[in-house]
Amino acid sequence: MGPLVLNTRPDTDSTDLLAALDKRGYRHLSAPMLNITFPVPTGPLDIKKYQAVIFTSANGVRAFAKLTGDRSLPAYCVGDATARMCATFGFDDVYSANGDINDLATLIRKKVDPAHGPLFHPAARKTAGDLGQMLLTDGYEVDRQTVYEAHESNSVPEDVLEALRNHHIEAVLFFSPRTAETFVKLVRSYKLERDLSGTSAICLSPAVQSKISDLTWYRTRVASQPTQEYLLSELGSLS
Missing domain, CATH: 3.40.50.10090 (Rossmann fold)
Structure with missing residues (x-):
């Protein structure tokens, strides 16, 4: 079984991403930070x-x-x-x-x-x-x-909460500043700050990274170009 990854994209934008994660052998959970x-x-x-x-x-x-x-x-x-x-x-x-x-x-x-x-x-x-x-x-x-x-999400799915609290998620994927901002708000709301110390954040751009920089991560990576392909390349470099 591959590493467990958390997708934060809206459901409407996640089909290609989840298929790409499947193809690369990653397990994944989803916690959409925005509802369209x-x-x-x-x-x-x-x-x-x-x-x-x-x-x-x-x-x-x-x-x-x-x-x-x-x-x-x-x-x-x-x-x-x-x-x-x-x-x-x-x-x-x-x-x-x-x-x-x-x-x-x-x-x-x-x-x-x-x-x-x-x-x-x-x-x-x-x-x-x-x-x-x-x-x-x-x-x-x-x-x-x-x-x-x-619309910003105001809750995190129970399976995602359990995985975060048990330190099972290797990386969280962030594609936009607003999804990153919403994630930070929810992490603080659920008091999950200490549960991210072993988790990496993979960001589409420096603008996205700036929104999650106040949290304590194991490491953060930024795609060399702001595309899904390059973001997944950064995810692969963690292995």
Whole structure:
């Protein structure tokens, strides 16, 4: 039996990750730190005035697909997983920054002429960064609309609590600053701080790592590039 790993991603984003862990021989438990909900659309979305759509998460793609069947706009995506979700929903013109929000801003500056019209950014109410503000000085108009909600979890599953308290979990995987923040809140709520001294934290980026740095870990690792593949490479280096 392989090492036991804790996944903190929302259920909607975990399918590929859990399959990858299975393939690598890891056992896993899940404690989603965010619960994703999609409001019922009040009417169809008119995207005719936009020249492109920006996706900073796969859930943004899922929400967009609920709002309109129009796939005519080019899609600029933060990473490959989000780009694959676009392809799944029928987008033909898809670009991936293969990184984080800063890489996405760089990609947009290279590929998109701000003079050709505004960009549509379907997103959660809270995001890891303000892409519109980042691009504003370059002349881009970004229309960000809340199309889904990411609610912080207020509890930890009993099987995960037991595994943490018995020091059975070798590593916890963190993919976003907000999931990391929520995990820290719950660890303190359940008084689990001392139970992490033998557990490693594997983080997608330095921004994610900064949110869990106040806890006492056996070690922390950061993916050399902000993708699932590189995060799992760091997990493999613990063996």
